[in-house]
Amino acid sequence: MRALICDEYGGIDALRVAEMPDPAPIPGTAMVAVRAAAVNFADVLVVAGQYQAKPELPFVPGGELAGVVESADGLEGFGPGDRVCGFTGFGAMAERAVAYPGSIIHLPDHVSFEAGAAIPVAYGTSYHALVDRARLEEGETLLVLGAAGGVGIAAVQIAKAMGATVVAAVSSEDKAAATMEAGADEIVRYDQIPLRDGIAAATGGEGVDVVYDPVGGTATELALRSTKWNGRLLVIGFASGEIPSIPLNLSLVKGNSVIGVFWGRFNMEEPERSAANNQVIMDWVADGTLRPLVQKTYPLEEAVDALRWVADRNAIGRVVVTP
Secondary structure, eight states, X not given: OEEEEBOSSOOGGGOEEEEOOOOOOOTTSEEEEEEEEEEOHHHHHHHTTXXXXXXXXXXXXXXXXXXXXXXXXXXXXXXXXXXXXXXXXXXXXXXXXXXXTTSEEEOOTTSOHHHHHTSHHHHHHHHIIIIIISOOOTTOEEEETTTTSHHHHHHHHHHHHTTOEEEEEESXXXXXXXXXXXXXXXXXXXXXXXHHHHHHHHTTTOOEEEEEESOOTHHHHHHHHTEEEEEEEEEOOOTTSOOOOOOTHHHHHHOOEEEEOOHHHHHHHOHXXXXXXXXXXXXXXXXXXXXXXXXXXXXXXGHHHHHXXXXXXXXXXXEEEEO
């Protein structure tokens, strides 16, 4: 099969597209013919050896896919010909990949493979963050940093489905338009106004109940300072490349909480709860409540360009590779 291959932790430029053996069938799993694989910022970190998980070399990048089941030996509820999407961890940017129980779900016929590939990680992470970790309530105000990215758009849509007011922080007019289309109530253009001033203006000076932070860097402390009493900061990731150091006196004087969100670990530790979350997400996708945004698609031969587009922070919504 053709695949994007990482032979060494040398970053995007060290990747190559070539033939490699099909993955070996594993009892209790599904072999999926991959039709689309979404690119995550984490993939950029993985191939550079900068992620918390380091797969054994050589490996195929890509953690989420959509495709058609070729075989499902002992995997209850799935059979050849089923349209599915799911989380693989690694291995998705290839013509075939192995999907594990609890990590895949049936894809409705009217949802494209490209949209399906954009669902598992972004929507899984955001649903787990907002529902399980923050316990976001109807009527609360959510600030989404990096709101035009893959997880950001998902967070905006899920929060609106939960009845929250959403403030989206973005850095350009086209990103503002995308987040408004996703349902954001207020926009903070932090390229035009200091972040805290923008949050204050968007909330009438009251601040926010929950911060969804996949960015890190200097924005984290500024956002934490803008929370209300009993506010919650969700630590999603560090797309800025900088892990912030937060003065803990902020939690003391504001009574707020810093909450870690590691969806991949949750998926492994609590597979039944994760599968239940996935079903809610897919039901919302099926009825149009959630609408995955795919900005660009690339053929497998141009997968390196897809990763570079995401690494350069050009993505609005999701970028997908089609093997």
